Amino acid sequence: KSLYNEGLYILSTLDEDLQKIAEDALLEGLLEYDKRQGWRGRVSKIDQFDINNKWFPALKSLNLDNKSSSYYGVILSFNNDKISIGLLDGSKGSLDIEESSWVFTNKNEEQINSINFKNEILNIGDVLLFQKSSKFDSNNILYKLHQIPTVNGGIVAIDAFTGKVFALVGGYDFNNSKFNRVTQAQRQAGSAFKPFVYLAALENGMSPSSLILDSPLVIDQGPGLTEWIPKNYTGEYYGLSTLRTGLEKSRNVMTVRLANTIGIEKIVDVAKRFNIGEYPSQLATALGAGETNLLNLTAAYASFVNGGKLIKPKFIETIHDRYGNIIYSRENSECNICANEFADSNIFKQSESPAIVTSSDNAFQIAWMLNGVIKNGTGKSLSKINDYIGGKTGTTNDNKDAWFIGFSSNLVVGVYVGHDMPLSLGDKETGGKVSAPIWGSFMNKALKKYPSYPFKIPKNIEMVKIDAVSGLLPSERSKRKEFEEKFGTQFFTHMLDDWVFTTDYSKELLLNQFHTKSLKGFGIHELETATISAGAILHYLKETHHHLTKHIRKISRIDQEKYVWMDRFTIRNLELFHSTNNQAKTLIDVLDFTISPMGSRMIKRWLALPLKEKKQIEKRTDVVQYILNNPDFTSVLEKNIKQIGDLERLISKVSTSSLLSTK
Helix, strand or coil: CHHHHCCCEEEECCCHHHHHHHHHHHHHHHHHHHHHCCCCCCCEECCHHHHHHHHHHHHHHCCCCCHHHCEEEEEEEEECCEEEEEECCCCEEEECCCCCHHHCCCCCHHHCCHHHHHHHHCCCCEEEEEEECCCCCCCCCEEEEECCCCCEEEEEEEECCCCEEEEEECCCCCCCCCCCCCCCCCEECHHHHHHHHHHHHHHCCCCCCCEEEECCCCECCCCCCCCECCCCCCCCCCEEEEHHHHHHCCCHHHHHHHHHHHCHHHHHHHHHHCCCCCCCCCHHHHHCCCEECHHHHHHHHHHHHCCCEECCCECEEEEECCCCCEEEECCCCCCCCCCCCCCCHHHHCCCCCCEECCCHHHHHHHHHHHHHHHHHCCCHHHCCCCCCCEEEEEECHHHCEEEEEEECCCEEEEEEEECCCCCCCCCCCCHHHHCHHHHHHHHHHHHHHCCCCCCCCCCCCEEEEEECCCCCCCCCCCCCEEEEEECCCHHHHHHHHHHHHCCHHHHHHHHHHCCCCCHHHCCHHHHHHHHHHHHHHHHHHHHHCCCHHHHHHHEEEECCCCCCECCCCCCCCCCECCCCCCCCCCHHHHHHHHCCHHHHHHHHHHHHCCHHHHHHHHCCHHHHHHHHCCHHHHHHHHHHHHHHHHHHHHHHHHHHCCCEEEC
16 A cells, blocks of 8 residues: 555666666577577468458457557568568558568578568468568668567576666566566576586585596486486586586586585585575486576576675665655665764665675685686687676576576676476577577676676685696696696695595594594695505505406497496496497596595596606605505405406406497
């Protein structure tokens, strides 16, 4: 009652310029997608008799949608190179053949003329939708063919620090549908959720340069249920890859393996903490199987820019009564310095403190990785917009939903495209192809008003160059290098990564060597010594069983209809071993599944060390011998040796049974 009767004055947070840019970007993007799906033909038909005598009354009498907001017209005649049309307001015009040529999918635009339209597309009496041509003026009454998209979508732009909603468009046409796809549509996020999976990994001790295996994976879903075999979009597998690469290239299998390694419960906790949704503890959640809306997901991305704070989107700045008194304000915090007679402009910079949902270090690392998505990954088509932007594409199963959520140093913008009743968008119609261009169109113009600057690096982060493939310090042979954060020494950083993925039993063994109960009890030098020594031990293990390599190198490919897999710690569940397009090259491919992730990584890093460093480490024989002589460690070592022996016999058996073809 107060809203309608008391003359309230409401000031919204919307920025008129950005709102107009958002409306244009969304409409243009939806129309471009719709054109790729092809011409759907006329909307109605008028008899030839009515065309010759009374086309205008006949057109007005038709039951057409949104007559007031659409240009409906009818084809009146074909005259040489001119196609005459009559419009719903009684006026006449001509068809712009050039700008209507999109209806032909198999013809060169320059070769299209009125004859093509007459013979293949249009007939006299066809009732169609039109739009004004770009050449339209008082001397050229030209219109182009138009059709209302069957797909819909939304776009929202938010201030990453205050939560103010600068622009929001909930659909193609409000007159046609009041449903808001930004706030009301609950849809699967797909790969747009992946940054939160990788955030969970960082929160549990990993770094962007940590390695995760990208190879075939089988998930047992329980009695009576079929096995789940997640696949990458390309259908290929790429071996050991850094977390940065996994996020940049949106690797599905790698993401599921990462979620399985750190525990899906931790990812579910992140989703709840960031107000994305409350999801079941299932591995499919890591691939964005849970539903959310565009507003919540976009607000969650803002945390990567603002130092780990969760903002609440705000639509109203202030509400005033008829006398000008403020009865509501977005800034509802108390003024702590108003009583100070010397208060300066800082009085206007006070704001409520949002909840801290992750550390500024982790937030920056994800923002830095998402900057890589645009520079090197699935968002590369946007790389020319600005150096200081980041984002992530998202596509769900069967291409039903297409997302792109991205940010600058101060704006976070989300785009969603999909059918209101879930339906495939079409082959290869992914987030990168459908939603990213809309996001790019908006940001190209928005950044002129709100420029983007380099992301603020937290004081605890130090940037160093690494090899983007191996995750190690770069060498002369490194093809691509990336800046990543450094903590302690680079080698020590990787040891911390490996510690997270070591079995509890192995952790206990190492901790016992230094008479401490937790990782915090280690000094940097002590932990580095212990972990490098473990690398030396595993190097010895590799040398002891080098003959196994001969069998592995025989493997050239796997029958595409067969799957063989090795469990990470035991060979009991042999189902799937290696991808169809890669050859198992070294013992490390096997060790990843038989000893532990720590074991295989240690060997790889040991072999990658320069000879001088190896000799320095080998001088620490007292530490190595101390651990080797430990009865508990020896028993574990013997168990692993037995597993490798069993594995050797098993591979030989598999090879002779033709599951694996050998050279």
